[in-house]
Amino acid sequence: METGSRLRRTLVTGGVGLALLVAPAAAAGSGGDFEPGASGAGDPYFPFSGNGGYDVLHYDLDLTYTPPEAAPAPLTGQLDGKARIKLRATQDLSRFNLDLRGLEVDSVRIDGMKAHEVTAPPAGTSVKGRVFWHVQDDAEREWELTVQPRAGIRAGRTVTVVVRYGGATTVPTDIEGVPYGWVTTRDGAMVVNEPDGAMTWYPVSDHPTDKATYDFKVTVPKGKVAVANGLPAREPRTRRGWTTWWWDAPDQMASYLSTASVGDYDLRESETASGLPIIDAVDDALTPADLAETEASLALEPEMIGFLEQFGPYPFNSAGSIVDDDSVGYALECQTRPVYSEVADESTVMHELAHQWFGNAxxxxxxxxxxxxxxxxxxxxxxxxxxxxxxxxxxxxxxxxxxxxxxxxxxxxxxxxxxxxxxxxxxxxxxxxxxxxxxxxxxxxxxxxxxxxxxxxxxxxxxxxxxxxxxxxxxxxxxxxxxxxxxxxxxxxxxxx
Incomplete structure (x- = not known):
């Protein structure tokens, strides 16, 4: 992340707890050896971010997003998602958490078995069967979904959790009021998560210690472009006024580095001398001066990558950028695709590229x-x-x-x-x-x-x-x-x- 006169960033959440709680019951005859996964990753700054008891292996995110109407309509979008999360238990789990903030959960399945919603029971109450309950406490800034299958999950077992969810999007903020996460913009969304904003757009173990690989399928109104981490998995497809974009990010990635930004972008493809793909997504609404500076800076990406390889080979399958005309004041090192607000100047591009080694890898x-x-x-x-x-x-x-x-x-x-x-x-x-x-x-x-x-x-x-x-x-x-x-x-x- 870069700070400076044009790039303001003072984002923290000060230990606020935001959790999607998923709780399978202990297996019959387990002898009491099943235990809950920890409610956080153990970070004293953000004790409820991330989770214990399992390791996420892969996120497969299927998102459909409707941006806001033109001004003066409210700056409100609509996001509907299906998250398919492959995870492996690292202990005998009686329950485990996923982080999710500000969106409603429609359904949950674990290995295809559907859980049915019930009214939230009192604390400590055991509810048998495949059920879930969802509580959002805005006063405490804690959001929890509890899911209870019939049996616990043994250490080493891999399961797939599918969560369908959605809701209105605006501009989520941290406790200081600084925008982060799924930042709704008039032409789409600028998605920048540091340190724990990934939970504003998908259920996640939201801490760097639980890295995973990702696939993205993002459907947006025709004419909009959706840009995520990694490389395109296939050509975009348009049907009935909607265009679907597929992206594949096969390298291990911390959740705060994920993105699926939407806007009026011009996609530009190039490569380094060694053949590393570079994909730059540049907002077509940049001012002429900002566009000229951005293009001059991005033209240096191959040379900058070569310079930084004094610290080792470039660590991922692609490089590039997302340059948005929104004036929020960001530059964030999203993996393979740093996000720049308004303009990408030369020094900032070097800063965010260096993060691919130091912060991302x-x-x-x-x-x-x-x-x-x-x-x-x-x-x-x-x-x-x-x-x-x-x-x-x-x-x-x-x-x-x-x-x-x-x-x-x-x-x-x-x-x-x-x-x-x-x-x-x-x-x-x-x-x-x-x-x-x-x-x-x-x-x-x-x-x-x-x-x-x-x-x-x-x-x-x-x-x-x-x-x-x-x-x-x-x-x-x-x-x-x-x-x-x-x-x-x-x-x-x-x-x-």
């Missing part, structure tokens, strides 16, 4: 580790600028270090900023300065070896600040505890390291 183990996303992406901007004859990385570092010690900038604990500090300036700039200082301390060879090993070792997974520190100690042969204490664990301006 290797995602944060906990949201407290987000500096490893944003610090690396900002550092990539610094070294790209230097490579292109602009300001040097040293100049960028000196600018950060020129911030007075009395500034609140230095009050942020970079490795634990709190849920309201995830997108503070220090996460980006002090994070990048940490990497610059680390490179000086351990030398170019060890630093680049460590960066490449970081991506190779933790690709398709998550990693923490502790993992990063240990790896850099491994490749450098140095004890870096004091260094990381100064740079990412102490809320003061570094003076020596």
């Amino acid at each position: 290797v995602s944060p183990y906990r949201w407290a580790d987000i500096w490893l996303n944003e610090g690396w992406a900002t550092y990539a901007q610094w070294i790209w600028s230097e490579d292109q004859g602009g300001d040097t990385a040293q100049q960028a570092f000196d600018q950060v270090m020129g911030i007075p010690a009395t500034s609140s900038f230095w009050d942020v604990v970079v490795a634990d900023p709190g849920p309201f500090g995830l997108f503070s300036g220090a996460i980006y700039s002090r994070g990048a300065a940490t990497l610059f200082a680390l490179r000086q301390k351990i030398g170019d060879d060890a630093f680049l070896e460590g960066a490449r090993e970081w991506v190779a070792r933790y690709d398709d997974g998550t990693a923490s600040t502790a993992d990063f520190e240990a790896l850099m100690e491994e490749v450098s042969g140095q004890d870096l505890g004091a260094f990381f204490d100064v740079w990412v664990r102490t809320p003061e301006k570094p003076t020596s390291w």
Whole structure:
């Protein structure tokens, strides 16, 4: 994610619980060994995001979306979906959760067996048979669907959960009122989820530690274009005034990086010198100035990818972008298809491309580790600028270090900023300065070896600040505890390291 004068982003939810609760009963004769899956992934910032007791393997999302009517009609769309979720139990499960916010559930099936809706029972009440109940508590910002099959699910067993759902879409926001998730726009929807907005448009285990592969089928009114992650799975088809778009994302992906944006896009296809497909979706309503800057920046994508491959091969099956004319103020690193609001400028394109390695291939183990996303992406901007004859990385570092010690900038604990500090300036700039200082301390060879090993070792997974520190100690042969204490664990301006 990029921040700046044109790109504002201060999105957090501060531990709000939003859950779609799916609860099979324990099997008869199980001896009580079936237990509920945890109600969250264990992230202290967002304790109800993600879930325990299972691993999602694949999401197959079938969406039909009607955008709002022209102004002055309300900015309200209609989304109807069928989510086919393949998951594997990692414990003997008596129940498990999926996260879903603001949409109504019509039906649920587990391995083809239909559950029937009942009135929500009192807490702790056992209801036998295949039933579900749906509760949405707006005051607590918690939404739960409870489903109870006849038998528990043994560890290692794979099941398919099919949820039909839908409802009106507007502009969901976090607790600070910043739009995220399925952001309804006049011409479609701009879909940007960080950190836990995926639950606003499909049932999901909404935490980076539960990555999965994806398929998308998105049906929209004729003339609209639906763009998701990965590559087109087949040619779009138009029937009776509706066009269906298919996208396949076969690489492991954290839910916050998924997208299925809808708009008046011009699809542009190109490739790198090595043949990597690039698909750019550019809104046809950009101003001439924004369009010219966007086109110039996107033309650099192949060169930027080659530059970033100093950190390892590009990690996914495609690259590209979605450039929307909406003025929400986003740039978000959606996997293979970063989203830019209004314009894609050169520095921001480099930032979001760098995230494909740092944040997407290797995602944060906990949201407290987000500096490893944003610090690396900002550092990539610094070294790209230097490579292109602009300001040097040293100049960028000196600018950060020129911030007075009395500034609140230095009050942020970079490795634990709190849920309201995830997108503070220090996460980006002090994070990048940490990497610059680390490179000086351990030398170019060890630093680049460590960066490449970081991506190779933790690709398709998550990693923490502790993992990063240990790896850099491994490749450098140095004890870096004091260094990381100064740079990412102490809320003061570094003076020596």
